[in-house]
Amino acid sequence: MLFQEQVRKVKQAAPKLAATTNEQRNAALTAVREALLQHQAEIFEANKQDLAQAEADGVSGPVRKRLKFDEGKLRDVTAGISDLTKMEDPLFQTQFARELDEGLVLKRVTCPIGVIGVIFEARPDALVQISALCIKSGNCVILKGGREALRSNKKLFDIIHEAIIDAGLPADSMMQLEARSEINELLECHESVDLLIPRGSNAFVQYIMNHTKIPVMGHADGICHIYVDKDADLAKAVPIIVDAKTQYVSACNTVETLLVHEAIKDQLLPMLKEALDAKKVELRGTKDVAAVVDCVPSTEADDKTEYLDYILSAKTVKNMDEAIDHINHFGSHHTDCIITENPDAAEHFMNLVDSAGVYQNCSTRFADGYRYGFGAEVGISTGKLHARGPVGLEGLVSYKYKLYGTGQIVDDYASGKKQFHFKNLANER
Amino acid sequence: MLFQEQVRKVKQAAPKLAATTNEQRNAALTAVREALLQHQAEIFEANKQDLAQAEADGVSGPVRKRLKFDEGKLRDVTAGISDLTKMEDPLFQTQFARELDEGLVLKRVTCPIGVIGVIFEARPDALVQISALCIKSGNCVILKGGREALRSNKKLFDIIHEAIIDAGLPADSMMQLEARSEINELLECHESVDLLIPRGSNAFVQYIMNHTKIPVMGHADGICHIYVDKDADLAKAVPIIVDAKTQYVSACNTVETLLVHEAIKDQLLPMLKEALDAKKVELRGTKDVAAVVDCVPSTEADDKTEYLDYILSAKTVKNMDEAIDHINHFGSHHTDCIITENPDAAEHFMNLVDSAGVYQNCSTRFADGYRYGFGAEVGISTGKLHARGPVGLEGLVSYKYKLYGTGQIVDDYASGKKQFHFKNLANER
Numbered sequence: 001m002l003f004q005e006q007v008r009k010v011k012q013a014a015p016k017l018a019a020t021t022n023e024q025r026n027a028a029l030t031a032v033r034e035a036l037l038q039h040q041a042e043i044f045e046a047n048k049q050d051l052a053q054a055e056a057d058g059v060s061g062p063v064r065k066r067l068k069f070d071e072g073k074l075r076d077v078t079a080g081i082s083d084l085t086k087m088e089d090p091l092f093q094t095q096f097a098r099e100l101d102e103g104l105v106l107k108r109v110t111c112p113i114g115v116i117g118v119i120f121e122a123r124p125d126a127l128v129q130i131s132a133l134c135i136k137s138g139n140c141v142i143l144k145g146g147r148e149a150l151r152s153n154k155k156l157f158d159i160i161h162e163a164i165i166d167a168g169l170p171a172d173s174m175m176q177l178e179a180r181s182e183i184n185e186l187l188e189c190h191e192s193v194d195l196l197i198p199r200g201s202n203a204f205v206q207y208i209m210n211h212t213k214i215p216v217m218g219h220a221d222g223i224c225h226i227y228v229d230k231d232a233d234l235a236k237a238v239p240i241i242v243d244a245k246t247q248y249v250s251a252c253n254t255v256e257t258l259l260v261h262e263a264i265k266d267q268l269l270p271m272l273k274e275a276l277d278a279k280k281v282e283l284r285g286t287k288d289v290a291a292v293v294d295c296v297p298s299t300e301a302d303d304k305t306e307y308l309d310y311i312l313s314a315k316t317v318k319n320m321d322e323a324i325d326h327i328n329h330f331g332s333h334h335t336d337c338i339i340t341e342n343p344d345a346a347e348h349f350m351n352l353v354d355s356a357g358v359y360q361n362c363s364t365r366f367a368d369g370y371r372y373g374f375g376a377e378v379g380i381s382t383g384k385l386h387a388r389g390p391v392g393l394e395g396l397v398s399y400k401y402k403l404y405g406t407g408q409i410v411d412d413y414a415s416g417k418k419q420f421h422f423k424n425l426a427n428e429r
Numbered sequence: 430m431l432f433q434e435q436v437r438k439v440k441q442a443a444p445k446l447a448a449t450t451n452e453q454r455n456a457a458l459t460a461v462r463e464a465l466l467q468h469q470a471e472i473f474e475a476n477k478q479d480l481a482q483a484e485a486d487g488v489s490g491p492v493r494k495r496l497k498f499d500e501g502k503l504r505d506v507t508a509g510i511s512d513l514t515k516m517e518d519p520l521f522q523t524q525f526a527r528e529l530d531e532g533l534v535l536k537r538v539t540c541p542i543g544v545i546g547v548i549f550e551a552r553p554d555a556l557v558q559i560s561a562l563c564i565k566s567g568n569c570v571i572l573k574g575g576r577e578a579l580r581s582n583k584k585l586f587d588i589i590h591e592a593i594i595d596a597g598l599p600a601d602s603m604m605q606l607e608a609r610s611e612i613n614e615l616l617e618c619h620e621s622v623d624l625l626i627p628r629g630s631n632a633f634v635q636y637i638m639n640h641t642k643i644p645v646m647g648h649a650d651g652i653c654h655i656y657v658d659k660d661a662d663l664a665k666a667v668p669i670i671v672d673a674k675t676q677y678v679s680a681c682n683t684v685e686t687l688l689v690h691e692a693i694k695d696q697l698l699p700m701l702k703e704a705l706d707a708k709k710v711e712l713r714g715t716k717d718v719a720a721v722v723d724c725v726p727s728t729e730a731d732d733k734t735e736y737l738d739y740i741l742s743a744k745t746v747k748n749m750d751e752a753i754d755h756i757n758h759f760g761s762h763h764t765d766c767i768i769t770e771n772p773d774a775a776e777h778f779m780n781l782v783d784s785a786g787v788y789q790n791c792s793t794r795f796a797d798g799y800r801y802g803f804g805a806e807v808g809i810s811t812g813k814l815h816a817r818g819p820v821g822l823e824g825l826v827s828y829k830y831k832l833y834g835t836g837q838i839v840d841d842y843a844s845g846k847k848q849f850h851f852k853n854l855a856n857e858r
Contacts, residue, residue: 015757015781098802104791106801113813114783194813213639215814236836243838328444350831352444354543362533362834371842372535372830373527373851384542384623384827385644386814398813401801402779405791407665409672413800422802 003185004192006175007115007142011192013172014114014140020169022089028135028167033081035163036128036156040074046155047124054148062250067148069124069156077128080376084136087375090397091138097425101418103406105425110399112138114194117186118378119208121200122146127153129376131160131174137396142186142193144177146200154178187212197379197391202306217391219382221306222252222334224364227323227349229340230263236361237268237339238275241312243363244337246279250308252380253335253357253367257303258314259323262288265316269293281310288316303330320345324352331355333382335367356382356389432614433621435604436544436571440621442601443543443569449598451518457564457596462510464592465557465585469503475584476553483577491679496577498553498585506557509805513565516804519826520567526854530847532835534854539828541567543623546615547807548637550629551575556582558805560589560603566825571615571622573606575629583607616641626808626820631735646820648811650735651681651763653793656752656778658769659692665790666697666768667704670741672792673766675708679737681809682764682786682796686732687743688752691717694745698722710739717745732759749774753781760784762811764796785811785818 036043047069054064095108116139120126127145134141145153157176165171177186186193190213198208202221209216226244228237244255260268265288273293276283284302285295295314302313303326317323320338327336335357338349350358357367369377369390377390387395412418465472476498483493522539529535545568549555556574563570574582586605594600606615615622619642627637631650638645655673657666673684689697694717702722705712713731714724724743731742732755746752749767756765764786767778779787786796798806798819806819816824841847 012754012757015753015783018783019777019780100795100800100802104795111780210642215644215812217814233836239838240836243840247839247843324444325441328441346833348448350829351448351540354444354447355829357830357832359832360834362832362837363839365839366529366533366832366834366837367830371529371839371849373529373849383644385646388827389830398817400779400784401786401796401818403786403788403791403795404775405789405795407662407669408791408795409668410676410792410794410800411672414676420800420802 003182004189007186007189007192009172010115010140010142010175013170014112016170017140017173018091018112018114018138020138022091024168025135025138026085028164028169029081029085029132031163031167032132032135032160033078035159036074036078039155039159040071043069043074043152043155043159046151050149050151059148063122063148066121066123067152069152073125077125077132080129081132083375084132084393087136087393090136090393095399099423099425100420101408102421104408105404107402107404108399109402110397113396113398115140115142115192116396117142117144117193117196117214119144119183119196119198119200120146122148124149124152124156127156128160130378133376133378133393133396135164135169135173137393139396140173142175142177144183144186147180150178184211187214190214199379217381217383217387217395218379219252219332219334221332222254223257223304223306223330223332224253224255224334225257225259225323225327225331225336226255226364227259227317227320227327227336227338228261228264228268229320229338229342229345230261231342231345232261232264232268232339233341233361234264234268234271238271240337240339240361240363241272242275242279242281244365245276245281245312246310247363247365249310251365253364254308255337255364256306256313257330258312259326260289260314260316261320261323262316262318265289265292269314276312279310281312284311284313286315289314306332320349324349328352328354333384334380335359335364337362337364356380432611433618436615436618436621438601439544439569439571439604442599443541445599446569446602447520447541447543447567449567451520453597454564454567455514457593457598458510458514458561460592460596461561461564461589462507464588465503465507468584468588469500472498472503472581472584472588475580479578479580488577492551492577495550495552496581498581502554506554506561509558510561512804513561513822516565516822519565519822524828528852528854529849530837531850533837534833536831536833537828538831539826542825542827544569544571544621545825546571546573546622546625546643548573548612548625548627548629549575551577553578553581553585556585557589559807562805562807562822562825564593564598564602566822568825569602571604571606573612573615576609579607613640616643619643628808646810646812646816646824647808648681648761648763650761651683652685652733652735652759652761653682653763654686654688654752654756654760654765655684655793656688656746656749656756656765656767657690657693657697658749658767658771658774659690660771660774661690661693661697661768662770662790663693663697663700667700669766669768669790669792670701671704671708671710673794674705674710674741675739676792676794678739680794682793683737684766684793685735685742686759687741688755689718689743689745690749690752691745691747694718694721698743705741708739710741713740713742715744718743735761749778753778757781757783762813763809764788764793766791766793785809
């Protein structure tokens with residue numbers, strides 16, 4: 001079958017999946033959980049082959065660590081599925097109900113987005129999490145995982161797919177891509193795919209965003225900032241900066257640029273330099289910074305660089321508004337933090353910085369669905385439409401307007417024969 | 430100043446406007462209302478010149494009617510502004526608050542989208558409505574109205590702009606484009622503009638969607654359907670179909686295709702034909718339809734055509750699912766209706782049809798922000814992300830996550846030294 005036809009079949013399945021009840025979708029999730037546990041030996045075997053191949057191919061340690069799918073990962077994902085079955089149905093929720101006139105009732109009711117394409121890194125547990133979120137939210141999903149996880153993903157997909165079919169969900173609710181070349185074909189399917197969620201490198205996400213008419217949710221780069229205010233508690237500032245830089249250096253929510261109020265640079269920078277040296281972080285700085293501590297001279301390019309490495313660039317600012325302007329201009333609207341003991345300064349910063357996450361006195365590394373208590377997430381969005389920040393179940397839901405009439409025509413209202421009376425009704429399911 | 434630089438200034442004003450209070454924005458709206466009333470003679474004079482020019486240029490009657498801005502229109506828009514000032518602040522609303530751990534509080538708080546570009550038809554009252562919605566929601570706006578309204582729009586923009594500056598809002602909160610060529614320049618400004626809302630012809634909206642990286646909210650075509658079920662009350666069906674077709678023939682929510690359950694075609698079609706003839710509507714039909722009533726033979730092209738004219742295409746279906754498949758395949762996900770007395774059939778149709786509006790027993794012409802009781806609307810969206818259907822104030826709002834800490838670092842949680850406790854807090858402003 002041609003690729004586009006296969007995707008069209010997924011599109012055709014979408015309304016059918018959208019009409020399933022929470023009980024049906026929960027039963028499918030339970031079946032998925034049981035099937036994963038029952039077939040765990042096969043999954044671990046497939047994963048071992050992927051790991052062996054990755055080692056033979058010289059794949060880096062961190063990537064192999066993410067690739068590993070063992071008892072611990074299985075426990076985590078099956079626990080995640082159990083949690084999802086306990087959650088309230090995200091669909092068929094009446095957001096508001098209003099009687100427009102006698103016998104003419106408008107309701108806004110939640111429904112799935114439809115068909116979601118997710119392109120994700122070589123992490124087999126991500127395949128399970130994303131599939132489970134899409135089943136719970138009634139969305140059809142087209143999955144493309146990193147190639148290093150090919151065998152693990154194929155095994156996991158087959159087990160999940162069979163389980164949902166046995167549980168009575170449409171067979172075309174799920175589709176898996178295996179070849180990288182299929183990504184480009186997927187990008188052309190704007191008539192069938194409602195949303196793309198790409199995860200991965202900046203360049204990859206940018207490529208996706210620039211080569212499709214399908215709406216894209218996600219983030220390309222993550223240039224996060226910490227601004228140390230003149231009213232900062234420096235005993236808090238140093239550990240927060242070190243954590244935000246080094247706790248996981250290749251994450252999107254890692255700090256890349258430090259902005260220091262000039263009034264406190266002489267106290268902060270020497271303390272910070274010592275702490276960064278202990279973690280082998282290279283400090284780059286402007287002349288003002290270099291006047292206080294030893295550092296590599298920074299250039300304008302540093303303002304725009306996501307290092308994903310043990311490098312931090314620092315510059316001084318005359319006041320908070322200069323810091324805010326810098327962040328809004330050079331940042332990626334992901335997560336930015338102010339260190340201050342002054343609540344008014346914090347509120348000013350948080351209201352004016354145009355980012356998905358605006359923090360006071362804590363590490364930028366907290367920007368994560370799990371740490372926000374959302375359970376699993378499908379990604380982090382730096383866009384301002386629909387979902388922003390970490391995206392969980394709620395971000396996979398849309399709504400439709402249902403209007404129940406008894407023969408009403410518009411001409412009666414346009415001519416003045418009838419009038420709307422707009423009475424809000426109590427929400428009901 | 431270069432165009433891109435001007436737009437960048439609007440972007441820079443956005444965080445400042447976002448930080449204004451409801452009182453400041455309401456005061457600006459009141460100032461706008463007073464300025465419009467005070468300068469009404471100048472506005473009417475500019476509008477008279479536009480109308481004279483339009484007549485000289487042979488612009489059609491309906492377009493000239495929309496172009497007219499008289500006492501009645503002024504009364505409507507100033508009343509709309511008064512209503513907006515009475516509405517609750519859409520910004521700074523805490524959607525949820527959660528203590529992640531002792532002294533670490535997460536809040537999700539509404540904020541403006543940022544910079545919105547609106548390209549709209551030659552309707553001076555639309556300029557006032559859109560400006561007022563953007564002021565209330567703290568969004569900067571770049572306006573481009575239809576060229577026939579050039580003088581009226583310039584006058585209105587200058588009055589509104591001066592009023593908001595006097596009221597203390599940033600001067601760069603608003604910008605007006607006058608030349609059509611500037612639209613293409615605007616489409617390039619994806620680094621400064623957060624959202625485009627184009628209104629106008631199908632081809633125009635499609636052009637915008639295909640030539641920019643800026644997210645676009647709106648709809649291109651509006652191919653709306655009415656499905657007459659076997660359990661329909663035909664006494665309701667006929668007036669609803671006639672209203673949906675003829676009440677305002679060039680609107681996007683006008684019905685274009687009628688799907689008739691074959692079990693009732695012999696009763697419905699002759700009644701309908703008589704009613705359509707009385708309104709001079711051309712009926713096009715498949716062979717099955719032609720076997721019952723006189724009609725122009727329809728072709729496959731009719732399934733995909735938005736006539737915007739006194740033409741209705743009709744075909745028969747064997748059952749409801751065939752109607753649903755037809756609508757999901759050929760429709761534009763705008764507004765589709767079922768005529769039936771059977772509530773289960775209605776619910777099935779409404780759950781499976783993938784459209785912003787799904788109706789039972791009423792005219793598709795009800796799809797409109799005013800008729801839904803939303804007050805003014807900026808447009809109707811057929812996309813499924815962010816706002817769907819008629820878009821009012823709520824659709825112009827995003828949110829950000831504010832995280833208030835007291836020195837927390839992620840490493841303490843990753844190492845197991847500390848645990849999150851996720852306590853939801855009562856919402857507060």
